Amino acid sequence: MALDIRRPLLERFLRYVKLGTSADPTSETYPSSSSQLVVGKLLCDELIAMGVRDCTQDEFGMVWATIPASSHEFANSPMILLNSHVDTSPEAPGENVKPQVIENFDGKPITLGSSGAVIDPASCPDMLNLIGKTLVVTDGTTLLGGDDKAGVAVIMQLAEYLTSQTGIEHKIEHGPVRILFTCDEEIGQGTRHITLKKLAARSLGEQPIAPLVGYTLDGGDQGQIDEETFSADMAIVRFKGSNIHPAIAKGRMINAVRAAAMFVDLLPTDRFSPESTEGREGFLHPYDLHAVVGEATVQLILRDFDEAKLHEYKSLLDRIGEEVMLQLPGLQIEIETKEQYRNMAAGIAKLPEAVLYAEEAYKALDVSCQRTIVRGGTDGSLLTAMGLPTPNLSVGQHNIHAVTEFACLDQMVVAVEHLIELLKRWSKHKS
Numbered sequence: 001m002a003l004d005i006r007r008p009l010l011e012r013f014l015r016y017v018k019l020g021t022s023a024d025p026t027s028e029t030y031p032s033s034s035s036q037l038v039v040g041k042l043l044c045d046e047l048i049a050m051g052v053r054d055c056t057q058d059e060f061g062m063v064w065a066t067i068p069a070s071s072h073e074f075a076n077s078p079m080i081l082l083n084s085h086v087d088t089s090p091e092a093p094g095e096n097v098k099p100q101v102i103e104n105f106d107g108k109p110i111t112l113g114s115s116g117a118v119i120d121p122a123s124c125p126d127m128l129n130l131i132g133k134t135l136v137v138t139d140g141t142t143l144l145g146g147d148d149k150a151g152v153a154v155i156m157q158l159a160e161y162l163t164s165q166t167g168i169e170h171k172i173e174h175g176p177v178r179i180l181f182t183c184d185e186e187i188g189q190g191t192r193h194i195t196l197k198k199l200a201a202r203s204l205g206e207q208p209i210a211p212l213v214g215y216t217l218d219g220g221d222q223g224q225i226d227e228e229t230f231s232a233d234m235a236i237v238r239f240k241g242s243n244i245h246p247a248i249a250k251g252r253m254i255n256a257v258r259a260a261a262m263f264v265d266l267l268p269t270d271r272f273s274p275e276s277t278e279g280r281e282g283f284l285h286p287y288d289l290h291a292v293v294g295e296a297t298v299q300l301i302l303r304d305f306d307e308a309k310l311h312e313y314k315s316l317l318d319r320i321g322e323e324v325m326l327q328l329p330g331l332q333i334e335i336e337t338k339e340q341y342r343n344m345a346a347g348i349a350k351l352p353e354a355v356l357y358a359e360e361a362y363k364a365l366d367v368s369c370q371r372t373i374v375r376g377g378t379d380g381s382l383l384t385a386m387g388l389p390t391p392n393l394s395v396g397q398h399n400i401h402a403v404t405e406f407a408c409l410d411q412m413v414v415a416v417e418h419l420i421e422l423l424k425r426w427s428k429h430k431s
């Protein structure tokens with residue numbers, strides 16, 4: 001297809017990543033950082049300038065827009081939702097991003113500014129497929145934010161393409177497209193304020209139109225169609241001890257610090273841990289511990305592709321808790337679990353074309369593709385659970401959540417071309 005979008009897409013991406021939008025897990029507000037509101041407003045303004053009349057930023061900072069069908073003939077084609085998130089991970093610094101563009105990558109390690117950080121192809125095998133491509137890296141002091149500004153830029157470039165079709169050679173036929181930019185995805189809050197009612201477009205006729213399928217643009221490398229995610233719960237283990245001056249503690253003190261340490265020590269590390277699992281294997285992961293003598297809490301995440309396994313992990317936590325209580329008489333343990341998201345495989349399987357058309361669209365571009373699983377979740381997991389099948393697609397993100405993060409411009413271009421092919425297929429879909 002060879003669209004002439006490389007330069008505008010690169011400029012757009014650089015413009016967005018320079019505006020840091022780290023999510024803040026300690027914040028009480030939504031979105032968790034005001035910079036997300038600023039970027040959302042910019043996206044809204046840019047969409048309106050493209051001529052997208054139905055575009056709003058809601059009270060939560062999320063941006064909603066609708067691009068009508070290319071002509072009356074396709075007004076009744078299914079509406080497609082495209083979504084990505086504007087926030088970036090709090091796991092690495094995300095402000096004052098200074099992106100560097102590397103043209104024609106030579107396959108050698110890339111030194112990031114004067115930071116001392118290096119992206120080494122030896123520890124990032126994806127890079128060997130990227131020789132000759134254009135990469136965007138950082139100066140080594142921050143993450144890049146290609147997760148998910150790459151997805152944002154790809155959707156915005158598509159919007160520009162769909163709204164500025166003048167040359168007959170570029171004209172494509174498509175049904176209505178709904179666009180959604182979410183906030184705070186990185187802290188598990190991306191879909192908190194999304195409802196089916198809001199997903200429907202109200203500007204296209206008398207009745208609101210609901211999307212039939214969604215695609216999250218938040219994937220890695222190229223040609224990956226994520227159709228499965230983990231099922232996820234979190235567990236908060238509360239230890240209640242008893243504090244007293246150590247001088248008079250004999251037979252009276254019950255130390256919750258010891259209890260929490262014992263509990264973590266009894267969790268398996270040779271299996272069911274992130275450090276020992278890969279592929280379809282699940283895990284229990286203690287990620288936070290706060291302890292004083294009187295009380296302690298340990299927080300864990302429970303992950304598995306098979307939802308039933310989460311119950312086994314919970315039973316394991318109960319058994320370990322009982323063991324600790326036996327060792328420390330008088331200590332109390334309470335374990336609370338909360339559902340986070342569920343594997344989207346079953347929901348996506350209800351609309352096989354969601355993945356089939358994505359595969360066909362890659363084939364039309366002569367790009368190899370594969371169905372993949374995500375050892376995590378996406379906004380699409382919760383959208384799928386709400387009844388909107390939403391696979392996740394590649395946008396050329398690499399080494400995410402780290403200062404060695406980079407994005408591949410060539411793969412972002414393919415992501416835009418892929419969406420165009422996908423829209424063509426859905427425009428002819430008959431349900």
Ligand SMILES: [Zn+2]
Binds near residue numbers: 085147148185218
């Ligand atoms: Zn992401």
